[in-house]
Amino acid sequence: MTTITKAACIGGGVIGGAWAARFVLAGIDTRIYDPHPEAERIIGEVLANAERAYAMLTMAPLPARGKLIFCKSLKEAVEEADWIQESVPERLELKRGVLTEIDRHARADALIGSSTSGLLPSDLQRDMVHPDRFFVAHPYNPVYLLPLVELVGGQKTTAETIARAQAAAAQIGMKGVVIHKEIEAFVGDRLLEALWREALWLIHDDICDTETLDDVIRYSFGLRWAQMGLFETYRIAGGEAGMRHFLAQFGPCLAWPWTKLTDVVDLDEALVEKIGAQSDVQAKGRSIRELERIRDENLVGIFQALKGGNSGEGWGAGKLLADFEKRLWSQAKPKPAPDLAAPLRLVEAKVSAAWVDYNGHMTEHRYLQLFGDTADALLRLIGVDMAYVEAGHSYYTVESHLRHLGEARLGQSLYTTVQLLKTDEKRLHLFSTINDAQSGTVLATAEQMMLHVDSAAGKAAPAPAEVLARLAPIAQAHAGLTLPQGVGRHVGQAR
């Protein structure tokens, strides 16, 4: 299977720019060709938003950012690439011309994907000399966050190409869903178009305005769709009798005249202006980049909620993120040995929107999460990693005392440190801090006791010699450090 190390983006608008961000943030060197005079500025802004979103999304060790190179010609962009992604405007003749040129200059084993929202891959690959390596890779906006890519082959696409494309998608954290039969608009845009058509009629007929329509979605079924889609949601809606009862009860309603789905609304000047004006009111003067940042913060929050779903196993897009993070951790190069002569600096983080509460600052359980991540980083350092845990032993936290000394705000960069206060064969007594990354100011501290356990037996057990041996030099070095202020504090009031 191909490992993608070099990518090319042909077209760097809304979608091409965000593909470039996804590639670059996955550590892939990316060349981009777009003749738009402001391409560099636009793509730079998209990349900045993507980096901001990733900093909030994950603490897993992302690879070093790939290089982003702007090219003067399509040839220069594609000739060395492993994966070329075309994202030029949705016009068949334009796309065919661009794809034929890509085909001419690309390496024989390169993957060539098109972002088309609905054109048939067989039509797009018609004039290519090597159409076997061409496929539709239809993404969703914003490509750098939403993980789905619909993979659709044309008549001349090989099964090997689709399999390689699926593996390449996984490499950049995407879920490549293979659509085995080519139809216009594939699966996602068929569904979206049905909804959109209906929505346009509702505005046209003055049933509601754009804000009311959006509220109807985002306060109700939009929340359901992000986690269970349509059919699993409706299975539950059938009550204990499930899907069959749901179909029996609501199937006949489909024959009632509830929808204008087959009629196409005339998007004449008046309707465009009506929708445009209502949309302007909704936006409350926010720019597209500002709206993108709000959207991204919300998406990150949803991802994180889904990552903790299904009793912590992860669910849907959250499970995909959890699996991707596991892979990143397993591939991470060992960090240089930390300086033992000071508390160990182990975790870097940025305050995500999902971490902020009604007081406008990081909410209290996120402090505990960061202290937990810090303890996990220390455990990995002494060999207590996922394989160790799966083999039946771990450390459990049995006591924590947190102190909140300052506020952490949305987007603020933080780091944590940990100092070993005392250890024995079963116990780890730790003192951790959360610090502002710029000033080093301590914002919170945690004093914690952890116990080594035999997880199957559910009781404390001595840690094995190899774990204790890795612990010993840290414990020895930290024994010489000053006891941090706040150790042994209990909750009480000054008298």
Ligand SMILES: NC(=O)C1=CN([C@@H]2O[C@H](COP(=O)(O)OP(=O)(O)OC[C@H]3O[C@@H](n4cnc5c(N)ncnc54)[C@H](O)[C@@H]3O)[C@@H](O)[C@H]2O)C=CC1
């Ligand atoms: N905007 C969306 O929500 C989605 C769009 N798509 C698909 O992605 C593709 C691109 O759409 P957008 O990014 O929205 O359009 P866009 O208009 O934002 O970007 C198109 C870019 O292509 C560039 N371009 C035009 N001719 C070119 C050429 N010959 N060579 C290189 N670059 C060229 C333009 O300068 C522009 O920057 C379309 O096929 C669209 O259907 C797919 C998923 C979602």
Ligand SMILES: C[N+](C)(C)CC(=O)CC(=O)[O-]
């Ligand atoms: C509007 N659109 C057809 C270009 C939308 C898509 O293709 C997918 C998306 O991101 O909604």
